[in-house]
Amino acid sequence: MVERDTDRYRSLTRRALMLGGIQAGLISTLVGRMYYLQVLQSDRYTMLAEENRINMRLLTPSRGQILDRFGVPLAVNQQNFRVVIVSEQARKIDRMLNLISEIVPLTDTDYRRITREIQRKRAFVPVTVKENLTWEQVTMIEVNAPDLPGVSIDVGELRNYPYEAATAHLLGYVGVVSESELNGDPVLTLPGFRIGKAGVEKFHDASLRGVAGTSQLEVNSVGRVIRELSRDEGQPGRDITMTIDIGLQQYTQDRLNAEKSAAAVVMDVHTGGIYSMASHPSYDANLFTTGINAETWEELLSDPTTPLSNKAVAGQYAPGSTFKMMVALAALDSGIVGPRHSVFCPGHMDLGDHRFHCWKKGGHGTVDFVGALKHSCDTFFYDLAKRIGIDRIHDMAKRFGLGQRLQLDLPGERPGLIPSRDWKQANLGKSWTQGESLIAAIGQGYVLATPLQLAVMQSRLVNGGFAVKPHLTRQIERGAGEQTAWPAIGISKAHLDITLAGQNAVMNQGDGTAFKMRITEPGFEMGGKTGTSQVRRITMAERSTGVLKNDQLPWRQRDHALFVGYAPINAPRYACAVIVEHGGGGSAVAAPIARDLLLEVQRRDSARGSAQVSRAEPVVEPAAAIAVNRGAARKVGG
Structure with a gap:
């Protein structure tokens, strides 16, 4: 009887030691992993956390003006409100577009264009849904923002030619960037960004375009902007003075x-x-x-x-x-x-x-x-x-x-x-x-x-x-x-x-x-x-x-x-x-x-x-x- 109890005791002891050893190993592994993550990899994960908290955005540079020989503006920039959508945040694109269309009317052509741009652009790149919004439409989008994930209002500039037909053949016009015109420059993927397509706008596009700026934004866990941390406006385009009177x-x-x-x-x-x-x-x-x-x-x-x-x-x-x-x-x-x-x-x-x-x-x-x-x-x-x-x-x-x-x-x-x-x-x-x-x-x-x-x-x-x-x-x-x-x-x-x-x-x-x-x-x-x-x-x-x-x-x-x-x-x-x-x-x-x-x-x-x-x-x-x-x-x- 005594021998049987002794054997049982020895068996329990071995099992306890094995379980204890396993627990000690697990704890050692956990401690080691924690040490690795919190000490050895501290800088890396701090950086990743900051990147998740801070959103870097490119700022569209202001396009240079075109002036006549006496300084009269021939091509100027006007404020332009547009609604944009980020596909990876919006998820259900069709549903989001339908909700937007209740505030800003969208045509079949708009739907096809948006779909095409979403397909050819990366998921995190904003796509313009509609431009030239009225102030009432802007406020409605902002009020309904919680129900429109991935949808936001962007404030840009719209090119305007005050002399219309009198300067059309000289100045030409600007237009959205086509797929064939993408050359790796990230500024070309910005929503609403336009380049010269004809006339002086095309000939002097490199000078008129300017250099994009950057904005550091602090965002919360759902991607909503909390505040702007820093801002570099970049360089506006250079003004062109023409010989035209x-x-x-x-x-x-x-x-x-x-x-x-x-x-x-x-x-x-x-x-x-x-x-x-x-x-x-x-x-x-x-x-x-x-x-x-x-x-x-x-x-x-x-x-x-x-x-x-x-x-x-x-x-x-x-x-x-x-x-x-x-x-x-x-x-x-x-x-x-x-x-x-x-x-x-x-x-x-x-x-x-x-x-x-x-x-x-x-x-x-x-x-x-x-x-x-x-x-x-x-x-x-x-x-x-x-x-x-x-x-x-x-x-x-x-x-x-x-x-x-x-x-x-x-x-x-x-x-x-x-x-x-x-x-x-x-x-x-x-x-x-x-x-x-x-x-x-x-x-x-x-x-x-x-x-x-x-x-x-x-x-x-x-x-x-x-x-x-x-x-x-x-x-x-x-x-x-x-x-x-x-x-x-x-x-x-x-x-x-x-x-x-x-x-x-x-x-x-x-x-x-x-x-x-x-x-x-x-x-x-x-x-x-x-x-x-x-x-x-x-x-x-x-x-x-x-x-x-x-x-x-x-x-x-x-x-x-x-x-x-x-x-x-x-x-x-x-x-x-x-x-x-x-x-x-x-x-x-x-x-x-x-x-x-x-x-x-x-x-x-x-x-x-x-x-x-x-x-x-x-x-x-x-x-x-x-x-x-x-x-x-x-x-x-x-």
Whole structure:
């Protein structure tokens, strides 16, 4: 019995020791683990705890403003309230969106966009649900915040263009970042963040965008913000000052509104600064800022007058008789003909079995360089082209900025075309013919130019032959101003003077093609050259029965009206180029527009210089006065 009790005691003791050993091991493990976590890993877990308590957020930088040459804001930022959602916090996205829609109406398009953005963005990145909320909608969202996990109000900025259509083609617009534009920069994923999509907004996007700031927020266990611990505002975007005079820009846009489709450029012949560049019809860039609807977008795309296109830099047109100065200079520079060269114009020139007609059926008689420019005699320039060939014309036109991109600080510039023998062989696989040289001599055939190129050509003609280049950016913040020194083209002053004398005669001699459109205000007189370019071929049958007038043709078959001019006549400072698509005669339609623009820019310059008038508000001539200035006119050639 005693032995049995002893065995039982020993067994219990062994079991107790084993249990005690296990307990001691467990306690030792627990103590070791606690020591590891609380001592050895103290710094790491302190950091993790802080990260759970502190939420780091990027702050959208304020986009830089765009100003006109006198500091008038052209693109500004307005306060914008938007509701955003974080998918990992919201969990049931559909339910949250339905609750939000009871406060802020959401369309089917909104639902699709939100779903698409949630799928392509990381779960912790906020997605914009709706922008431009009213104050009542903001307060309703905030009041219902406990029932809307993951939903919050974000205060940002919305781009606004106060001059709407007048600056749309210049400034462009901003838009939300597309998936293809994501480059790893976290600021691009911020809700509502926008980048430049067109115009100056796109060209200077890097400068305008700025650098994102950061905000340290203390949050509780459910993610609600308790307080802001620190804030770094980052760097706002840099302001861009343009060469544009917004008063003249508005005037130019209003002046073009009388036409169906047109473009105009006014620039400083010495600096290359563009004072106004307008394309009509235009559009309101604010539509893209707030989100353009499908119907409006489709209307803009289908409009035959292409309102989304900046015709001043992207429109390529046969320059017509405005090109004749290039042919004249090419001939004089070649030495093949002298300054006193003259030609008898019977109203046509025969080349082989083909007859090339002058615009004046009875001809101009004997004309020299100045007379040929004054009357816009086609036959005179046929003769020059026959003598010198297309390649000399090509080389001279290139020196004056035609047939090439001018590296304007604006996207979308097109190069135009100045043909040559090599060009035709390389692109069409055919040899150049002499008849094509005659057609090119009057700015038709393959020759194409943009209104900007024509303005640059005119600037180089009247500034003494210096290769001025156009630009829209006057300075970035307080950077360097405009360039004033340019390399010489290498053209004889005597030859340039002949073209200026011809342009003077066009405007200021009684038998000039644009005499009725001259500036009569003393000290503001102008010179210029008319141009009318055909968009259809006139058959011999039509010539025999009488050429149809423009108003007898469908709009698409009417001639383009062009004009290049400069002012003042004695000390040129401003150059202007105008194109009116299918407008008819250059002297009747384009010249009055150029006259009004050159007169306006000189008046504004004179007013600023003498009276120091305020530049805060643009001075725009009323539409009624514009109509009176335009006046009635008839085509007299060119």
